[in-house]
Every structure is written in structure tokens, then in C-alpha cells.
Amino acid sequence: MVIKTEPFVVNIGPAHPSTHGVFRMRTTLDGEVVVDMEPVFGYLHRGIEKLAEERTYTGCIPLTDRLDYLASMSNNFAYVLAVEKLAGIAVPERAEYIRVIMAELQRIASHLIAVGTFLNDCGAFQTPVVYMIREREKILDLFEMACGQRLTYNYMRVGGVSQDVPEEFAPALGKFLKEMPGWINEYDQLLKDNEILLARAKGVGILSKELAINIAASGPVLRASGVKWDIRRADPYSIYDRFNFDIPTGNAGDCYDRYRVRVEEMRQSLRILKQALKDLPQGEARSEVPQRLHPPVGEVYGHIEAPRGDLGFYLVSDGSIAPYRFHVRAPTLINLTALRDMVVGWKVADLIIIFGSIDICMAEVDR
Amino acid sequence: MTIALSGKEIAHQMEEKFPQSIIESSPEWLVVDRQFLLEVAAYLKKTPKLDFDYLAAITAVDYLDYFEVNYLLTSLRRNHSLVLKARCYGRDNPSLPSVVSLWRSADFQEREIYDLFGISFEGHPNLKRIVLWDGFQGHPLRKDYL
């Protein structure tokens, strides 16, 4: 006797402990296997692009903080780079080095959370993430020393950074750089060849190279699929062409490769930080820029390699003190385009892991 | 270093292949007529020397007389980029052909432009609101929405 079954629609709703933020998936399931999936988002759409048209160029910087709140320094960086490109403002050397130091520290902090929550989804409930948050607190202490805030920094300004780092910063950073490689080795030792992680993540949720390029994926998602494309190498901005670092790539495009790429990127960031700290020059932290900046009429697209991908800002100026159009090229929104293809055919538990490995931040998807 | 290709040179090449397809061009960008958008885009993607396989972003701007949609194209193998623009006039039902068949990254981005500006894209498989809810009146990012 054949048992008749029917697929049914289950809503993995916006408030769910493992959807990283408020993301809704209408999944059609046949038993435990996902047959179809429709993503619904917009639950955190706050209208940042419209609000920015009412603020001055410097006043938009707090808005950019709240885009991808786990990587606020990178968002600030991309935005002020775009404005400086538009207005033709030069940045002093010391400010360039401080910006690179902040951006790479932010990359490590963001990847710690990304890897931690991915392991949460895999089932190592809370243990690795608690250790990684402990490391992240050390980085947040450094940020607090520099600008006073722990999450939304508002630190970079057009023409430099808002204030110079205090004297305690460089020794504290040196101490952090001595200890951190040991911690990363400790996590890696337990997790790299861990049987359970391999069984759950290897071969799961494969994103092929052609599809990754077609959907314009970027960041670790693209690099894990085998494409060696990093904005810091391909289109260097600020002073990244002075540093030696490798670009880790995977070859299978599965969840395990995305995890490995992030861990290796943390190690490469430590390498850049060592070089930047050694060469940090004395000087001004900010160049003279008028309070109400009037950039020339025109448009610009400035992009950087944020921890989650290729973050770009498209600004159109009409000569007044506020931007005429402020658009954010959100890497996580574009990485999500292939989610349906990656998930169909796997089970519900794998759906959660695949979604976690793309590492999204809803505030950036929805803006 | 990603080289930004000159809009004027690409415009010359397009004029030879598809006469009357280019409205305007400058060293930074080129504006293509909406009827030729799909053909020009397909040519840019498939020609080996240009090879634009990566659509980095699509944005729209509301200049009160017309809407302008920018396509930021990049080639990963050759490391060059180009800005392609298309304009649509009229505020009631502006529309453009969709490039989803060439680059799938246009999927969510065109839906978002439809949601916030009201520009519809012909040929898009699933054109409905994405960041706002179904009964929302109006298109917020237009300049006349207060």
C-alpha cells in the first residue's frame, strides 16, 4: 500500500532564533525535504536612503553606521571614501593608517560573530560563540578607547577620522596582536577536522562558480566558490596596495568552505594589522574640510571590501549640502539571490545552516 | 586596478553595431535608448573583449523630468568596469526591459526599484513589492513623496 503524501507550506517566520535578524522564509516541504522556498523581507526597512536626502554629508555618517551594524567601521569607511572621491579631498597619512587598522579590526570582530552564529546553527549551541564574543569584547575595548562607542561608532569623517587615537591605543593593539593568533588556533584545533562539523557542513548548500558570478555574489561567499576576487586587490582603495596579504579561496562552494574562508581571512587581517601598526606615522588625523560640504555636481560610486562583501555607495550631488541620491549597494541583499537554488533539495536543518553560512545582516538587506 | 572604460569609446562601438542606440555619452558613462537596452546589454556580456559577466549594482535616480536607471557592470577576468544608463520618461507608468535573463543579480534589485520608484520592468518573472508591504500607497523614493 502506498501512503499518499502532500507537500505543505511552513512559514519560518520573522521572529525565529536562528534567522539572523527578521527574515521570513515561506518554505514548501515534502516531509522534511525543502521543495520550494520564497524569501520575504522588508521587516526592517527604515527608509535610510530617503532619510539621507535630508541630512548633510557629514550628518549621513550615523545613518551608515546602522546599515550593517556588525561592521560599522567598514560602512563609515566606504561612505567617506565615496564622498572624498566626489569632492576631491585628500587624507593625511596617519588617518589612512588608522582607517586601515580600524577596518581590519572590524573585519575580525565581524567574522567572529559570523563564525560563532554559524556554529550555533550547526548545533554547537552557544559554546563557541561565547568564546568568540569574549575575543570580540577585546576588540570593542580598543574601539571604545578610540571613539567611545561599542557598536555604532560614527568615527570616520570626510577627510580623516573624527579624533586621533590616544597613546594607550598602540600598546594595547600590540598586546592584542600577540594573543589573538593563539585564540584562533585554539578554535581551529577543535573545529577544523571536527567530525560533526564535517558531516553537517561539507557538501551542503553548494553554490557553483557560474551561478555565483551571475548573481554578483561578493565577499566570502564568492571566494568560497573559487573566484579570487577581493576589492582590496582588484581595485585597491586607501593604502591597501602597500600591505602583503593573501586572499583565501575555497573550491567547492559549500558551507564548510565559507566557514574556512572566514577563519583564514581573520588570520590575514592580523597580518595586515601587524604591518600597519609597525608603520603608523605621526601627523594629523583629519584634513580641513568645511562643516557644510558642497561637493561639485556629479555622481560617484565608491566601494570597499566589507566583511560581508562588496559594499558600495552611489552618491549623486547637485551642489547643495545634502546628497541628491544616496544608494547603498548592499552585498547581503545580492548574495541572497541564490538562496532558493542553494536550499532546494536539502532538509530543514540544512536550510538553517545554509542560510547561516551566507552570513547576512538584515539591516543591510532591508536598509 | 579596475579600469573604468571610457563611455565615449564604447559608444562608438555600439553605434557601429546598433545604429541609433546611444543617446548620450561621456567619459564616465553612456546612455542607451530603452528599445536597444537588451541587445546592447547582451552584446556587452557576450563579446569576448568586453566580457561583462558581473552586474555589480542597479540604481535608479529621480530627476524630475525623467527616471534614470544605472547599470554598473564589471568584468572579473579583464578587470574593467562600465556605467550604462537608461532613461524612462513620464511619471505614470514608466517601464524598462528587464535584464534578469542576462544577469540574475537583477532579480531583487529590480523589484526594489519597482517598489520604491514605481518603474516596472518588462519580463521580470516576479515583479512585486519587496521591502514594503502589499497595501502601501505610493512610491517613497520619488521626489514628490513626502
Place this chain on the structure above:
Amino acid sequence: MEIEEVYSSEQLDRAEGEQIEALMARSQEPIPDPDEWLEEELKRNILLTSVDAMLDWARRSSMWTVVCFPACCAFEFIATAASRFDISRFGMEIIRASPRQADLMITAGTLTWKMAPQVKRIYDQMAEPKWVIAMGACAISGGIFRSSYSVVPGYNRIIPVDVYVPGCPPRPEALLYGIRMLQKKIAKISLVNQGR
């Protein structure tokens, strides 16, 4: 395999849109803060009975939060729950996904009209007694996004709020202070008065 759709996507979207518009229409005024306990205390000016004291001690000493993490403040809440600021010393390390098992909602993030019916539904599903801490500027009044077209200006438009914790985002120490204030408030609630 053919899948016969019971509800099409369009129907689901439209139903959701109607729900959101209905909630928007009836949330034009903020809900007043539940502070009857203040007046009662001044009016009656009597000590609580020992049963009340026991019950209040039990209720406030180990409140379990429900998952409601839209935006940035969520990460300060997670940092509070982690080992450095250790919310577990207050008995609160359990963050339940199911609202039926929770008695505290810490609203950590901006509320948009699209998300509002879902938050209201979670609040309604929590069992009495329940409390709400509005964490962050966006939860108190809409914050930096107040003038936006899709943001609810403060959670007290749709649910009653007990404690407001300012900050953008509030530091973990500020959140712990807010939790302490809520514990003091619960300590004053009398069984005779029924609390709420």
C-alpha cells in the same frame, strides 16, 4: 511533482498587507504606561503582605526573555548575555523562542509597520504576568529613524511598556540597570491589586 497551492503567494501577501494597514489605523495614539501601581502605593500606603513579598521575589528573580531581536540593539543584548556582562547572575540567561514560556520582552531594535503585527502577536501570546523593557532610542520614540515613512514611533504605540532604557545602543551596564529598575518595580506589586 505537482504542488497544488492552497493559498497563492499573492493572497498571502495581500492578507499580510491588510493586517498591517489595520494595525496602523488603530495605533495612532501611544498606549499609556502601566503605572497604576504608583498611585495605589501612594493611596494605600500599607506594607505588602508576606505572600506578596514571596511572590514578587519569585517573579522578579528569574525572568525569561522572549526572542524579539530586530536590529542593532540585539547585539548589545547578546553581549550582555555573554560572559563578560553575564546576565545569568540575574537568572536571565534563558532566552526562549516560544513566547508561552517567557515573561519579559526586551525590544531590541527599530520597529517597522511591517513587523508590528508580528510583535503584537508575540506579546499577546505571552502569559500573564508579563513585562516589556523598551531598549534603545528606536524603541522609545523611533530614534534616528523617527521621520521615516515605515517606522513606528516607539513600541508604546502597540504594546504597553514598563521600563525605557535610553541609548543608541545602550551599553550593557545601562541595560542591566534597566533590568534592576524593573525588578524594583515588580517588588512593589501587590497580589490584592492584581498587578495589572
